[in-house]
Amino acid sequence: xxxxxxxxxxxxxxxxxxxxxxxxxxxxxxxxxxxxxxxxxxxxxxxxxxxxxxxxxxxxxxxxxxxxxxxxxxxxxxxxxxxxxx
Numbered sequence: 001x002x003x004x005x006x007x008x009x010x011x012x013x014x015x016x017x018x019x020x021x022x023x024x025x026x027x028x029x030x031x032x033x034x035x036x037x038x039x040x041x042x043x044x045x046x047x048x049x050x051x052x053x054x055x056x057x058x059x060x061x062x063x064x065x066x067x068x069x070x071x072x073x074x075x076x077x078x079x080x081x082x083x084x085x086x
Contacts, residue, residue, distance in 0.1 A: 003031045003032070006031055007027075007028060007031050010024055010027050010031075011024070
């Protein structure tokens, strides 16, 4: 359901006196602040951005560790395995 359709539904509830004007105004503000394509409000967009940054940072650290492991395999090998490779 689009924001416009949802707002019309709440307007109808207001006209039928099922909800108060205050409830309608709150819902209207929430709907106007919501991005229709993603369902994100301005209240939680910053949280999504923060989590994305943390995830990308984690991937960068993980990639670096994996790269270091494969470049320096002999360093990470146990002493028993180091002797066999020589």
